[in-house]
Amino acid sequence: MCNPKEPNWFCDDYPTIREAGSIEEYHSFFTPATVHHSVVCEASSIYLYSQNAIANIFNYNPKSKIIVHVRNPIDLLYSWHSQLVFNLVENEKNFVEAWRLQDKRRGRPFLQYGKIGSHGSQVQRLFSIFDQQQVHVVLFDDLKSDTSQVYKDTLRFLHIPFDGRTNFPKVNESKCNVLPFVTKMLRCRSDFILNYLELIKRTFNIQLVGVSNFILNRNYKIRTLPPLPAAFRLELFNYFKADIKLLSDQIGRDLSHWR
Numbered sequence: 278m279c280n281p282k283e284p285n286w287f288c289d290d291y292p293t294i295r296e297a298g299s300i301e302e303y304h305s306f307f308t309p310a311t312v313h314h315s316v317v318c319e320a321s322s323i324y325l326y327s328q329n330a331i332a333n334i335f336n337y338n339p340k341s342k343i344i345v346h347v348r349n350p351i352d353l354l355y356s357w358h359s360q361l362v363f364n365l366v367e368n369e370k371n372f373v374e375a376w377r378l379q380d381k382r383r384g385r386p387f388l389q390y391g392k393i394g395s396h397g398s399q400v401q402r403l404f405s406i407f408d409q410q411q412v413h414v415v416l417f418d419d420l421k422s423d424t425s426q427v428y429k430d431t432l433r434f435l436h437i438p439f440d441g442r443t444n445f446p447k448v449n450e451s452k453c454n455v456l457p458f459v460t461k462m463l464r465c466r467s468d469f470i471l472n473y474l475e476l477i478k479r480t481f482n483i484q485l486v487g488v489s490n491f492i493l494n495r496n497y498k499i500r501t502l503p504p505l506p507a508a509f510r511l512e513l514f515n516y517f518k519a520d521i522k523l524l525s526d527q528i529g530r531d532l533s534h535w536r
Contacts, residue, residue, distance in 0.1 A: 279306040279319045286319075287334050288327035291386065316435050322346075325399045326392070331406050343407055344431065347524065348417035349535040350394030350517045351510055357393060359502060373509055391516065397523030404527060414528045 284296040286303045297303040310317045324330035325345060334341050358375055361367035367388065369375040375390070382388045403412060413434040420427050424445040432439055505513075514521075514536050525532040 279317070280309075281306065282319065283321045283323075284319055285321045285323055287330040287337070288321070288323055289333065290327055290329045291323065294323070316437060325396070325403065331403050335406050341407070341411065342435065343403065343412045344415065344434070345400060345403065345412060346415045346417065346420075347396045347400070347528075349532075350396065350521070351505070351513045351535070352417075353396075354390045354394045354513070355502060355505060358390065361387070372505070376513075394517060395520045397520035397525075397527060400524055400527045416530065418534075 281296050284303060284306055285291070285294045286297050286300075288294070297306065306319070307317050321330075324334070331343075334343070354376075355372055358367060358372045362370055367375060369378060375388070379389055379391060387393070400414070413431060415427055415431065425443065428442065428445070429439055521532050521535055
């Protein structure tokens with residue numbers, strides 16, 4: 278896996294989130310790979326949403342293999358909103374209200390929840406470019422109910438032998454900042470903050486390498502999202518109903534239980 282894990286290189290329609298400034302720098306993210314590695318990969322989840330990324334990947338390497346992870350759009354977006362709030366990208370903490378603000382935020386693509394959750398049209402675009410034999414679709418439902426089997430199926434798709442793994446701990450659970458202003462202060466990297474840290478280093482003759490990440494990694498707590506109002510869930514299902522049907526047809530799976 279490259280480092281960073283999500284370089285976002287191929288979504289040139291969102292240049293501000295790309296981690297590399299050139300193809301050479303992008304290639305440098307894979308430097309640790311050797312001839313002993315049968316697969317090299319990256320995990321930029323925004324590629325499916327991007328209008329350009331899939332075509333760019335095909336032009337780069339038409340033999341690429343693609344792993345797609347899809348989820349009930351209602352639950353996906355509730356989680357996505359929570360993550361954006363945690364990352365201080367979304368300032369409306371109530372998801373219902375954030376959903377209603379989409380028309381006023383047309384210039385902010387990652388706050389367009391309706392488009393983010395439309396996996397049916399996104400997968401349709403993917404299948405119009407890549408042969409379906411090169412695509413492995415994973416349902417979040419399957420990942421929850423039988424993680425081990427999903428893991429084995431994915432390894433088989435990549436032609437990687439099963440390593441006997443049986444332990445699959447939860448990762449990236451929903452979380453919130455304990456002190457949001459601390460996170461905002463450390464992430465903004467203003468001249469004031471940088472100068473203040475430099476002053477501390479000079480005064481006490483110490484190195485503060487990694488201190489920001491140390492604080493960020495301790496300034497949050499795991500939380501359980503409360504259930505969405507039933508009427509709002511139904512509203513969202515009706516919004517995505519046609520797209521869910523499209524996704525169901527594309528991947529050959531009955532998704533009626535998503536209601």
